[in-house]
Amino acid sequence: MNRWxxxxxxxxxxxxxxxxxxxxxxxxxxxxSTGGKFDKSFNEGVSAGAExxxxxxxxxxxxFEPNNETQFEQALRRxxxxxxDPIVAVGxxxxxxxxxxAKEFPNVRFTIxxxxxxxxxxQSVVFKEQEGSFLVGVLAxxxxxxxxxxxxxxxxxxxxxxxQCGFEQxxxxxxxxxxxxxxxxxxxxxxxxxxxxGAELAKGQFxxxxxxxxxAAGSTGIGILQAAKDRGNLGIGVDSNQNHLHPGTMxxxxxxxxxxxxxxxxxxxxxxxxxxxxxxxGLKEGxxxxxxxxxxxxxxxxxxxxxxxxxxxxxxxxKIVVHDYMSNNSCKP
Amino acid sequence: MDEAFSFVFLMLASTLRVATPLVLCAMGGLFSExxxxxxxxxxxxxxxxxxxxxxxxxxxxSAWAGVAxxxxxxxxxxxLHGLACITYRGNQVVSGVAINILAAGLTVVLGAAWFARGxxxxxxxxxxxxxxxxLPGAGDNILVYAALLSVPLTWWIIARTRFGLRLRAVGEMxxxxxxxxxxxxxxxxxxxxxxxxxxxxAGAYLSIGQNAGFSRDMTAGQGFIALAAIIFGxxxxxxxxxxxxxxxxxxxxxxxxxxxxxxxxxxxxxQLIQAMxxxxxxxxxxxxxxxxxxxxxxxxxxxxxH
Numbered sequence: 001m002n003r004w005x006x007x008x009x010x011x012x013x014x015x016x017x018x019x020x021x022x023x024x025x026x027x028x029x030x031x032x033s034t035g036g037k038f039d040k041s042f043n044e045g046v047s048a049g050a051e052x053x054x055x056x057x058x059x060x061x062x063x064f065e066p067n068n069e070t071q072f073e074q075a076l077r078r079x080x081x082x083x084x085d086p087i088v089a090v091g092x093x094x095x096x097x098x099x100x101x102a103k104e105f106p107n108v109r110f111t112i113x114x115x116x117x118x119x120x121x122x123q124s125v126v127f128k129e130q131e132g133s134f135l136v137g138v139l140a141x142x143x144x145x146x147x148x149x150x151x152x153x154x155x156x157x158x159x160x161x162x163x164q165c166g167f168e169q170x171x172x173x174x175x176x177x178x179x180x181x182x183x184x185x186x187x188x189x190x191x192x193x194x195x196x197x198g199a200e201l202a203k204g205q206f207x208x209x210x211x212x213x214x215x216a217a218g219s220t221g222i223g224i225l226q227a228a229k230d231r232g233n234l235g236i237g238v239d240s241n242q243n244h245l246h247p248g249t250m251x252x253x254x255x256x257x258x259x260x261x262x263x264x265x266x267x268x269x270x271x272x273x274x275x276x277x278x279x280x281x282g283l284k285e286g287x288x289x290x291x292x293x294x295x296x297x298x299x300x301x302x303x304x305x306x307x308x309x310x311x312x313x314x315x316x317x318x319k320i321v322v323h324d325y326m327s328n329n330s331c332k333p
Numbered sequence: 334m335d336e337a338f339s340f341v342f343l344m345l346a347s348t349l350r351v352a353t354p355l356v357l358c359a360m361g362g363l364f365s366e367x368x369x370x371x372x373x374x375x376x377x378x379x380x381x382x383x384x385x386x387x388x389x390x391x392x393x394x395s396a397w398a399g400v401a402x403x404x405x406x407x408x409x410x411x412x413l414h415g416l417a418c419i420t421y422r423g424n425q426v427v428s429g430v431a432i433n434i435l436a437a438g439l440t441v442v443l444g445a446a447w448f449a450r451g452x453x454x455x456x457x458x459x460x461x462x463x464x465x466x467x468l469p470g471a472g473d474n475i476l477v478y479a480a481l482l483s484v485p486l487t488w489w490i491i492a493r494t495r496f497g498l499r500l501r502a503v504g505e506m507x508x509x510x511x512x513x514x515x516x517x518x519x520x521x522x523x524x525x526x527x528x529x530x531x532x533x534x535a536g537a538y539l540s541i542g543q544n545a546g547f548s549r550d551m552t553a554g555q556g557f558i559a560l561a562a563i564i565f566g567x568x569x570x571x572x573x574x575x576x577x578x579x580x581x582x583x584x585x586x587x588x589x590x591x592x593x594x595x596x597x598x599x600x601x602x603x604q605l606i607q608a609m610x611x612x613x614x615x616x617x618x619x620x621x622x623x624x625x626x627x628x629x630x631x632x633x634x635x636x637x638x639h
Contacts, residue, residue, distance in 0.1 A: 036549060038450040038452075038453055156604070182591075183588070183591045184591065187604055193548065193549060194551075194553055195544050195546075195548055195551065196539065196543055196551060196553070199543070199544060200347065200350065200351065200585075201588050203347065203472075204343075204347065204585075204589055207339075207347075219548060222456070222548070223544055226456070226544070245456070
């Protein structure tokens with residue numbers, strides 16, 4: 001009898017204390033985008049965040065790499081059914097599937113990166129890519145000798161246009177006479193995974209005089225940056241820090257801290273502080289940035305660095321407002 | 334003048350780069366189809382070859398070892414196709430599709446198991462890739478020339494040699510070949526093996542020539558385009574080469590024309606540019622090609638009368 005009472009008291013105490021006790025057990029999961037976990041870019045950033053969480057907490061993170069878009073919904077639903085929570089969905093293309101599944105499982109917490117889904121159990125994390133792209137644009141304009149700068153995007157969607165538009169503004173800020181030559185790899189999700197075509201597009205730009213190319217194309221970027229190296233031109237990476245891919249010909253990388261977004265979502269769930277809603281991460285919030293490390297420090301002169309840092313400070317303070325392509329679907333304010 | 338010349342040269346270089354795997358694949362498919370074996374599995378063979386080329390090159394550090402591995406991998410699938418279609422007289426299209434699915438899955442699984450990079454191989458550097466021979470900027474590695482050379486060679490073998498004559502006979506009327514005392518199966522196996530050899534080279538070109546490493550589904554439907562080129566060329570080597578070059582040129586143009594402003598129209602939409610090759614294909618197919626006649630016995634398993 002006594003023992004029963006004791007355990008009942010303990011149970012009640014536990015249920016009362018649970019919210020107070022910082023660490024709860026969670027079963028987090030990630031559904032990657034079609035680019036694949038090891039795209040050296042966007043998805044790999046998410047993976048890095050998940051790995052960090054795994055290492056710190058010893059909590060396993062379930063992962064799924066879909067081969068095509070139709071698998072998003074199945075994967076999200078399967079994870080929700082298996083009691084995974086929270087679930088991070090990577091990429092804008094999962095928005096529709098996630099909205100559907102999130103309605104079916106109102107008690108499961110979802111985080112979507114790069115898109116907004118307005119449901120109470122969904123946390124939407126979007127980035128001000130235009131601000132980060134602006135900075136690498138400044139750097140590109142300063143590093144270019146020909147005054148011609150290239151941009152190769154992945155799939156032709158407003159999100160990628162936002163990279164392009166911010167990049168263009170940065171270029172014009174540093175050198176009003178510089179010219180931007182832009183290409184998109186394709187109009188289907190396959191455009192994130194076509195390094196051969198990316199390389200061919202980049203070579204086409206180099207032939208037209210481009211000497212710095214910005215690859216905002218997921219796994220396709222591997223081909224673009226390789227082409228830059230093969231031709232002795234400069235490449236700019238995206239999402240993850242890609243400087244290590246080709247030390248010496250990587251001018252910089254536009255960092256999008258998807259690793260932080262993933263890690264924060266898991267950590268918040270674990271500590272019971274997870275909240276739905278929209279988070280917009282810009283330069284000010286540390287959500288985007290430019291990469292400077294040992295692999296590219298020789299390419300960035302002190303004068304270039306000073307100019308980029310000045311632009312960064314001006315954007316953070318609001319002195320420079322970088323126009324967002326997605327606000328009016330045009331690169332003109 | 335100078336600018337016009339360099340533009341033409343660059344377009345040509347780009348066309349050749351894109352067309353090389355198509356040409357190699359189309360010549361391979363030509364041998365197979367001439368011998369009466371339909372090969373839908375070109376795509377799969379090329380993909381498997383691309384994977385083993387990159388994997389071997391990255392482990393051994395030698396591009397040539399990669400080329401050898403690519404040929405072996407493609408030949409293995411070719412033999413499998415031969416076993417299913419020639420020895421066991423299975424449906425050739427089904428076998429080809431199965432090979433495509435097998436290659437798409439196996440490359441990613443093996444890649445993930447061996448290199449832990451989600452199916453990609455490590456990026457290749459230096460000697461692990463086939464270097465350009467004469468024009469560093471144009472990317473003219475040895476397989477580009479091999480592709481160009483394969484066309485007259487294919488023509489010569491099919492049109493001028495004893496083996497070629499028998500191959501054509503076995504694709505048109507295997508019964509006659511059998512009656513003449515020749516082995517239909519052995520002839521067809523040789524056709525399939527030649528196809529494997531060329532598809533292997535195409536795969537090696539993709540992963541260690543044009544690109545620096547293997548990535549998932551990197552063939553991106555080029556095996557099927559090569560198949561279309563064979564039909565375009567009415568199962569003849571030179572016209573098939575022409576078809577491959579047209580596809581290559583359209584692709585190169587699509588790349589160059591993107592983002593270019595046309596006077597009076599403004600910037601041409603990306604979608605339109607990218608639809609161009611397909612529109613032109615439809616147009617050419619509907620109006621200019623005329624009747625394309627396949628080898629009569631293509632796709633039909635040969636069964637000896639009892």
